[in-house]
Amino acid sequence: MKLAQFFFTHPAKDVAIDLLGKIICRQSDDGTITRHRITETEAYPGDCPYVFTEPQFYSIGEWIALEDMLMISCTGDKSPDNIVIRGIDGNNDSSKAVAAALNIVSGELYSHDLLWIEDDGTKINFIAGERSFLPDGDLVNFKVTEIL
Numbered sequence: 001m002k003l004a005q006f007f008f009t010h011p012a013k014d015v016a017i018d019l020l021g022k023i024i025c026r027q028s029d030d031g032t033i034t035r036h037r038i039t040e041t042e043a044y045p046g047d048c049p050y051v052f053t054e055p056q057f058y059s060i061g062e063w064i065a066l067e068d069m070l071m072i073s074c075t076g077d078k079s080p081d082n083i084v085i086r087g088i089d090g091n092n093d094s095s096k097a098v099a100a101a102l103n104i105v106s107g108e109l110y111s112h113d114l115l116w117i118e119d120d121g122t123k124i125n126f127i128a129g130e131r132s133f134l135p136d137g138d139l140v141n142f143k144v145t146e147i148l
Helices: 012-019 095-102
Strands: 023-027 033-044 063-066 069-075 080-088 115-118 124-130 139-147
Touching: 012 033, 012 069, 012 080, 012 139, 033 095, 069 095, 080 095, 080 139
Parallel strands: none
Antiparallel strands: 023 033, 023 115, 033 080, 033 139, 063 069, 069 080, 124 139
16 A cells, blocks of 8 residues: 555654555656665654755655655654665665665655555564764664564
8 A cells, every 4th residue: 555645744753663664666767666675764853963954855755865865854843854764675784775776866856656655564573773973862763673
């Protein structure tokens, strides 16, 4: 089942966790659709010093390829929350692997006709971790540990 834009109207941490185990789909120019299971995400609330605040990040559920990362915006009242999809299909080496697998180009916006999320009902277990560059040991990184 394809997820509606409403899915992205929640705080970044909730959305980042809820994305784990879901399927990210990409339609290529020739109409071929590739599907990858999301295995790692990161959440950056609007008050985080590393959140992107460019105008495109104020639209709920926008897909933005930036610095080899696939980012999704979850708009907050005063600033946008950002989510990064860091791992797919168990490959959690880097965001670059996600960009390469999805054939996305840094600096591009992607429409909901080209990228979308599907939920096939898969259940997962996950762990939450810190990012060393963030203050206060905030848990923003989420990784699938087991697909049930």
